[in-house]
Amino acid sequence: MNSFIIKGTFVHTLTKEKFEIKKDSYLVVIDNKVINIFDEKPKQYSQLELIDYTGKLIIPGLIDLHVHASQYRFRSSGMSLELLDWLNTYTFPEESKFEDEKYAKKIYSTFVNELKYGATTRACIFGTLHANATLILMDELENSGLISYVGKVNMDRNSPEYLVETTEESIAATKFWLDEIKLKNYKRSKPILTPRFIPSCSDDLMRGLKEIQKSYNVPFQSHLSENEKEIEWVKELCPNSKNYGDAYNQFGLFGGSCKTIMAHCVSSTDEEIDLMKANGVFVAHCPESNINLSSGIAPVRKFLNKGLKVGLATDMAAGSSPNMIKSIAYAIQVSKLYWRLVDNTCPALSISEAFYLATKGSGEFFNNVGSFEKGYEFDALVIDDSDIAFSTEFSIEDRVEKFIYLGSSKHIVSKYICGTKIF
Amino acid sequence: MNSFIIKGTFVHTLTKEKFEIKKDSYLVVIDNKVINIFDEKPKQYSQLELIDYTGKLIIPGLIDLHVHASQYRFRSSGMSLELLDWLNTYTFPEESKFEDEKYAKKIYSTFVNELKYGATTRACIFGTLHANATLILMDELENSGLISYVGKVNMDRNSPEYLVETTEESIAATKFWLDEIKLKNYKRSKPILTPRFIPSCSDDLMRGLKEIQKSYNVPFQSHLSENEKEIEWVKELCPNSKNYGDAYNQFGLFGGSCKTIMAHCVSSTDEEIDLMKANGVFVAHCPESNINLSSGIAPVRKFLNKGLKVGLATDMAAGSSPNMIKSIAYAIQVSKLYWRLVDNTCPALSISEAFYLATKGSGEFFNNVGSFEKGYEFDALVIDDSDIAFSTEFSIEDRVEKFIYLGSSKHIVSKYICGTKIF
Numbered sequence: 001m002n003s004f005i006i007k008g009t010f011v012h013t014l015t016k017e018k019f020e021i022k023k024d025s026y027l028v029v030i031d032n033k034v035i036n037i038f039d040e041k042p043k044q045y046s047q048l049e050l051i052d053y054t055g056k057l058i059i060p061g062l063i064d065l066h067v068h069a070s071q072y073r074f075r076s077s078g079m080s081l082e083l084l085d086w087l088n089t090y091t092f093p094e095e096s097k098f099e100d101e102k103y104a105k106k107i108y109s110t111f112v113n114e115l116k117y118g119a120t121t122r123a124c125i126f127g128t129l130h131a132n133a134t135l136i137l138m139d140e141l142e143n144s145g146l147i148s149y150v151g152k153v154n155m156d157r158n159s160p161e162y163l164v165e166t167t168e169e170s171i172a173a174t175k176f177w178l179d180e181i182k183l184k185n186y187k188r189s190k191p192i193l194t195p196r197f198i199p200s201c202s203d204d205l206m207r208g209l210k211e212i213q214k215s216y217n218v219p220f221q222s223h224l225s226e227n228e229k230e231i232e233w234v235k236e237l238c239p240n241s242k243n244y245g246d247a248y249n250q251f252g253l254f255g256g257s258c259k260t261i262m263a264h265c266v267s268s269t270d271e272e273i274d275l276m277k278a279n280g281v282f283v284a285h286c287p288e289s290n291i292n293l294s295s296g297i298a299p300v301r302k303f304l305n306k307g308l309k310v311g312l313a314t315d316m317a318a319g320s321s322p323n324m325i326k327s328i329a330y331a332i333q334v335s336k337l338y339w340r341l342v343d344n345t346c347p348a349l350s351i352s353e354a355f356y357l358a359t360k361g362s363g364e365f366f367n368n369v370g371s372f373e374k375g376y377e378f379d380a381l382v383i384d385d386s387d388i389a390f391s392t393e394f395s396i397e398d399r400v401e402k403f404i405y406l407g408s409s410k411h412i413v414s415k416y417i418c419g420t421k422i423f
Numbered sequence: 424m425n426s427f428i429i430k431g432t433f434v435h436t437l438t439k440e441k442f443e444i445k446k447d448s449y450l451v452v453i454d455n456k457v458i459n460i461f462d463e464k465p466k467q468y469s470q471l472e473l474i475d476y477t478g479k480l481i482i483p484g485l486i487d488l489h490v491h492a493s494q495y496r497f498r499s500s501g502m503s504l505e506l507l508d509w510l511n512t513y514t515f516p517e518e519s520k521f522e523d524e525k526y527a528k529k530i531y532s533t534f535v536n537e538l539k540y541g542a543t544t545r546a547c548i549f550g551t552l553h554a555n556a557t558l559i560l561m562d563e564l565e566n567s568g569l570i571s572y573v574g575k576v577n578m579d580r581n582s583p584e585y586l587v588e589t590t591e592e593s594i595a596a597t598k599f600w601l602d603e604i605k606l607k608n609y610k611r612s613k614p615i616l617t618p619r620f621i622p623s624c625s626d627d628l629m630r631g632l633k634e635i636q637k638s639y640n641v642p643f644q645s646h647l648s649e650n651e652k653e654i655e656w657v658k659e660l661c662p663n664s665k666n667y668g669d670a671y672n673q674f675g676l677f678g679g680s681c682k683t684i685m686a687h688c689v690s691s692t693d694e695e696i697d698l699m700k701a702n703g704v705f706v707a708h709c710p711e712s713n714i715n716l717s718s719g720i721a722p723v724r725k726f727l728n729k730g731l732k733v734g735l736a737t738d739m740a741a742g743s744s745p746n747m748i749k750s751i752a753y754a755i756q757v758s759k760l761y762w763r764l765v766d767n768t769c770p771a772l773s774i775s776e777a778f779y780l781a782t783k784g785s786g787e788f789f790n791n792v793g794s795f796e797k798g799y800e801f802d803a804l805v806i807d808d809s810d811i812a813f814s815t816e817f818s819i820e821d822r823v824e825k826f827i828y829l830g831s832s833k834h835i836v837s838k839y840i841c842g843t844k845i846f
Contacts, residue, residue, distance in 0.1 A: 073813050076828035077821040080773065110812050294759040294771065320752070320828040329743070336717040337757075341764045348717065350503065389533050390496050398500040405499035405743035408831075 001031040002419040005045055008053035008382065010037055011400055012060050012371040013356040016304070021396045024054060029378045032419025036374055053382050053414070055392075057399060059355075060370050061121025061379035061417060062324035063362035064314050066221070066263040066284035068126040069137055069150075070095050071317030072111040079292040079318070083227035086293055086318070088160070095128040095153075096163045104133035105140075111322070112140040118409045119324045121379040121417045122147040122366055124221055124261055124284070124313075126194055129153045129165055131177040138181070138189035145422045147366065151194025151221055152177045156205045159196075171208040178216050188418075191216075192261075197223040198234045198247045206251040213252075219259035219365075221284075222248065225272065226264035227295050245272040245281075255279025261365060263315060266290050266298045273306055282309045282365050285357060287330040289315035297338045300331070301346035304353070311362030312354070328354045328404045351401050382414035383407065424454040425842040428468055431476035431805065433460055434823055435483050435794040436779040439727070444819045447477060452801045455842025459797055476805050476837070478815075480822060482778075483793050484544025484802035484840060485747035486785035487737050489644070489686040489707035491549040492560055492573075493518050494740030495534040502715040502741070506650035509716055509741070511583070518551040518576075519586045527556035528563075534745070535563040541832045542748050544802040544840045545570040545789055547644055547684055547707070547736075549617055552576045552588055554600035561604070561612035568845045570789065574617025574644055575600045579628045582619075594631040601639050611841075614639075615684075620646040621657045621670045629674040636675075642682035642788075644707075645671065648695065649687035650718050668695040668704075678702025684788065686738060689713050689721045696729055705732045705788050708780060710753040712738035720761045723754070724769035727776070734785030735777070751777045751827045774824050805837035806830065 006029065010022040028035040028045050036042075041050070071091060078090040098104045115123065125141075125148055127134035134152040141148045154170045155163065165173065174193070181191050193213055195201040201209075213220060225231055225244045234244045241247040245262070248254040254262075256279045263284040268276070276283065285300055303310050312331055316322045335349040349357075363370020369377050385391040388406050391399050403411065415422040429452065433445040451458040451468050464473070494514060501513040521527045538546065548564075548571055550557035557575040564571045577593045578586065588596065597616070604614050616632055618624040624632075636643060648654055648667045657667045664670040668691070671677035677685075679702045686707040691699070699706065708723055726733050735754055739745045758772040772780075786793020792800050808814040811829050814822050826834065838845040 073816075074821075076811075076825040077817060079824075080771075114812070288756075291756045291759055294763050296763050297760070333711075333714045334760075336714055337720065337760060337764070340717050340719050341760070348503075388499075389537070393496075394500060398497075401502075402499040 003030045004049045004051055005041070006051045006053060006058065008056045008058040009396060010058050010372055011396060013352050013360055014371060014373060016353045016356040019352050019355070019397060019400065023396065027372060029419055032377055034372050034374055034376045034378050037372060056413065057383040057385060057396070057403065059381050059383065059400070060359040060363070060372065061381055061415065062119045062358045063311065063366065063370060064120050064123040064322060064324050065261055065282065065311035065362045065365060066286055066313035066315050067123055067322055068316060069108055069111045070098055070126065070128045072322070073107050075317040076320040079320070081293070083230055083293050083295065092160050092163045098128040098130045098133040101132055101136060104130070104136045108137040108140050112144045112146065115146055115322055116144040116422060117412070118322065119381055119412060120146070120322060121415065122363070122369065124149045124192060124365065126151055126153055129155055129163065129170070129173070131173045131180070134177060135180055138186060142186050142189045145188065145417050145420055147188045147417055149190050149192035149219065149221070151192045154195040154205060154209065155200035157202050158199050167202055167205045167208065170205055171212070174209070174212055178212070178218070191218050193218050193220045195222050197230070198244065199230065199237060206253060210252045213258055220253050221261040221263070224262035224265050225268045226266055226290070227293065228267065231267055243269055243272040243275070245275050249275060249279070255281035259365070263313060264290065264295065264298060265303070266296045273302065273308065277306050277308050280309060282311055284311055284313040285331060286313045286315035286319060287334040288320060288327060289318035291330070291334065292320065293318050297334045297342060299338065299343070299346060300335060300349065301338070309361070309364055310357055311365060312357040313362070323408070324358055325404060325407050328358050331357060351397070351404065355400070355404070377418045378416055379418060380416045381412050383411050384413045385411055387411070426453045427472045427474055428452070428464070429474050429476060429481065431479045431481040432819060433481050433795055434819060436775050436783055437794060437796060439776045439779040442775050442778070442820060442823065446819065450795060452842055455800060457795050457797055457799045457801050460795060479836065480806040480808060480819070480826065481803050482806065482823070483782040483786070483795065484804055484838065485542040485781045486734065486789070486793060487543050487546040487745065487747050488684055488705065488734035488785045488788060489709055489736035490546055490739050490745055492531055492534050493521055493549065493551045495745070496530050498740040499743040502743070504716070506653055506716050506718065515583050515586045521551040521553045521556040524555055524559060527553070527559045531560040531563050535567045535569065538569055538745055539567040539845060540835070541746060542804055542835060543569070543745060544838065545786070545792065547572045547615060547788065549574055549576055552578055552586065552593070552596070554596045554603070557600060558603055561609060565609050565612040568611065568840050568843055570611045570840055572613050572615035572642065572644070574615045577618040577628060577632065578623035580625050581622050590625055590627045590631065593628055594635070597632070597635055601635070601641070614641050616641050616643045618645050620653070621667065622653065622660060629676060633675045636681055643676050644684040644686070647685035647688050648691045649689055649713070650716065651690065654690055666692055666695040666698070668698045672698060672702070678704035682788070686736060687713065687718065687721065688726070689719045696725065696731065700729050700731050703732060705734055707734055707736040708754060709736045709738035709742060710757040711743060711750060712741035714753070714757065715743065716741050720757045720765060722761065722766070722769060723758060723772065724761070732784070732787060733780055734788060735780040736785070746831070747781055748827060748830050751781050754780060774820070774827065778823070778827070800841045801839055802841060803839045804835050806834050807836045808834055810834070
């Protein structure tokens with residue numbers, strides 16, 4: 001448990017609508033959590049160490065609500081296909097390699113290293129169907145200081161013979177994986193149930209996963225309404241479901257008592273959106289991924305207007321990298337094109353709204369995470385933007401916007417996750 | 424005049440449709456121009472110095488067909504407005520500062536320095552209406568080794584009182600600027616006539632510029648059909664023009680004997696496209712700018728199908744930076760959304776097509792520039808992509824795609840422009 005005072009210029013979003021900026025202020029952390037931000041150095045905490053980042057911007061860590069660690073190697077290549085062809089051509093062959101634990105260690109350690117020194121502080125991550133490789137990923141994440149939910153993927157149908165389980169194998173491997181995690185006593189790596197998507201998972205498997213979800217009390221993540229052909233396929237596979245979301249919901253795996261993230265939601269109908277709202281499902285918005293696989297643009301403004309829980313995600317390797325800074329820029333950019341090209345009743349996201357999605361929006365999945373409010377776990381990026389030419393001549397809001405479009409890991413000079421200094 | 428042999432892996436696009444890749448080959452440059460690429464070290468040139476970049480990728484330099492140097496300072500900020508409001512709120516106040524030559528020197532030297540160490544080898548650049556500041560920009564460019572066309576901007580109507588000329592002043596200042604350039608004997612910085620856009624320029628000014636264009640024999644650049652309100656405004660201002668392009672064409676300033684670049688062309692009608700084709704007008708495609716100012720997506724596939732001359736551009740500061748690598752990625756990305764959201768008869772750009780736009784497409788404006796064909800001026804970027812994780816395990820095509828999405832100036836270890844080594 002760490003306690004200290006940090007001095008710097010704090011920028012966060014209590015609400016989506018605007019930034020709160022505390023220039024040259026003092027943030028007190030006690031036992032890893034924020035006490036408050038003070039204009040003057042607070043005398044009552046004079047015994048605490050003061051860490052001085054005067055002149056630097058300090059923002060909450062960015063939280064990636066949907067990313068595929070196993071796709072790291074081929075990120076930024078092979079993005080000329082749509083979802084189903086892309087899975088068969090690039091993704092499934094690559095994921096099959098993770099049966100080899102040495103290969104898993106090589107790729108996952110490189111992936112985790114990039115996350116560690118980048119803007120991401122927490123993430124919800126897909127592994128592969130291999131339980132041991134997924135444990136290796138969780139070991140690497142645990143050692144890095146990053147906080148994560150990680151899923152062993154389930155797939156027992158409509159999958160290539162080199163990357164598929166029987167229903168029984170999938171359920172047994174999932175239990176084995178969860179039991180191993182209990183023995184490991186991770187502090188930071190947590191499991192999350194991860195059936196790939198409805199087309200890859202039989203009804204029996206989904207029923208089995210629901211039993212596991214209840215008995216192990218774990219959350220749930222999957223994909224929803226990303227691509228038109230995928231949605232048509234789900235309709236064929238689940239003729240009795242009202243919509244794609246209902247195909248999860250019929251098994252009790254769509255929010256409610258089962259804390260759930262659904263990635264994409266590009267083509268969600270109003271009915272599906274209402275079901276997500278009623279069940280408190282988190283939407284992981286993946287703006288760059290939805291461009292790269294020609295999926296389209298998710299109607300984020302509608303989600304926000306209806307009060308859905310929405311976070312931001314890279315979805316690497318359909319997103320070109322695990323860089324969450326770029327995801328904020330893409331979220332703003334696609335929302336402008338959505339307004340211009342799709343629906344002019346949906347105004348573009350403001351900078352603070354997109355920033356909120358990447359911090360407090362995604363952070364809500366981790367409970368009190370994503371801002372510097374009292375009681376929130378202290379995740380922070382300390383940013384030196386002095387090499388973004390003339391940055392210091394600008395307002396704090398403008399400096400944040402410049403960081404969103406021009407910033408990279410080289411600007412992050414220090415990073416804290418739940419009160420622990422990572423570097 | 425420089426002559427040498429370069430060894431490395433060469434990647435370029437003779438045609439849009441595919442990359443030509445010459446692995447571990449020898450490119451001979453004599454008197455700044457490409458002789459050929461040889462599989463083996465050519466004995467007949469054994470007297471030439473051999474520069475060994477084995478293992479590195481060598482691609483043509485990227486050519487930015489439309490960028491505003493004077494907007495460098497506020498790049499990546501203030502992008503929440505559409506064109507006309509953005510000009511009045513951010514751009515015009517900033518451009519007015521370039522009356523101060525010290526200010527011009529400060530901003531332009533920093534801008535040129537970023538270009539020099541980035542992926543851009545040549546550019547077509549807007550200055551401001553200030554002739555002396557524009558000469559400072561041209562001095563900086565000349566000294567950097569970059570090759571450029573640079574324009575003193577003309578604006579004599581519908582402009583703020585702090586950034587406007589009378590018609591006579593505008594014409595006199597343009598002549599003064601062109602006469603000064605003759606005295607300077609630049610080798611690399613060339614002038615290009617640059618009325619801001621139709622709304623900023625009276626008929627008398629346009630007639631005067633046509634006279635100057637003929638007598639000084641200079642090319643021409645401006646903006647076309649970027650934003651809906653702008654287009655409506657041009658219709659009001661030019662009731663006798665058939666379209667926005669025709670409003671330039673009526674003055675003889677739209678291709679033909681007047682070599683012309685038109686930036687944007689987001690909402691060009693078929694009639695306007697046909698006029699560009701007939702007159703050989705170059706389109707400067709500015710994909711990120713057109714997102715950031717919510718302008719939309721230019722129908723590049725249509726331009727290519729009709730055989731227009733098309734190049735790529737950043738349009739900083741409506742584009743977030745002068746980084747042409749990102750522009751290639753954005754060109755691919757917006758073409759996917761155009762196919763998905765606007766017109767499914769227009770397939771997305773392939774990687775080689777977008778690469779071509781940034782090299783040989785833009786390069787055509789500079790004549791034989793943008794590929795490694797015989798007789799082409801040798802512009803090249805030497806790329807070390809070894810820190811893009813696992814890059815060497817991939818095919819050359821995949822490495823190029825990874826560079827497009829993940830590359831930055833730090834990967835450019837050497838740069839040549841017209842046979843001269845820049846670094």
